[in-house]
């Protein structure tokens with residue numbers, strides 16, 4: 778946003794909270810966020826097309842506000858089993874936002890555990906005029922081209938287990954190749970030592986002709 782100050786245009790940033798309220802009321806998503814297909818298994822993800830400084834409002838998780846019982850019923854009837862767009866939160870009791878039937882960008886943002894370098898935003902509950910909204914804010918500077926990822930807040934998500942398995946396999950593989958490498962190195966040193974020792978032993982020539990003395 779720009780404001781006139783002493784005849785010059787000075788940049789005046791509104792607070793992320795006010796920006797969030799403004800964007801939520803407008804019913805629009807930020808143009809600088811792009812929904813892109815990652816692959817058929819993972820589905821879509823959301824990418825920044827401009828830099829976002831830490832604290833910036835990014836997007837609202839838009840959907841139908843329903844009670845948990847209704848959410849449970851819908852989950853049972855859900856046709857696509859591997860993906861859920863239900864987001865549970867606490868506000869005057871447990872509530873849920875079901876984003877299944879919307880094409881707004883918030884629902885396409887993927888999960889990433891807090892502590893991972895790929896985790897770059899955080900979901901916050903924003904209550905304006907007694908109306909709860911779920912909003913994502915940058916928890917560090919985000920560069921253009923980065924994928925947005927926040928912690929869904931659940932520990933046993935299947936893709937996290939896959940990551941753990943891959944890390945485990947990589948460590949085991951690294952360890953085994955390192956052990957093999959170390960053994961090879963040791964064998965090489967041993968071979969060189971043996972060779973050196975062999976060199977020190979006088980060469981055993983066959984007795985030369987004419988110099989042979991029989992002991993008999």
Ligand SMILES: C[S@@+](CC[C@H](N)C(=O)[O-])C[C@H]1O[C@@H](n2cnc3c(N)ncnc32)[C@H](O)[C@@H]1O
Pocket residue numbers: 818819820821822859860861862884885886887888889936
């Ligand atoms: C709220 S949706 C996110 C958007 C989803 N990718 C899509 O195209 O609809 C949650 C689903 O995305 C996938 N997902 C989210 N985070 C993921 C991650 N870190 N790795 C792999 N798949 C993930 C899972 O299938 C999950 O059920």
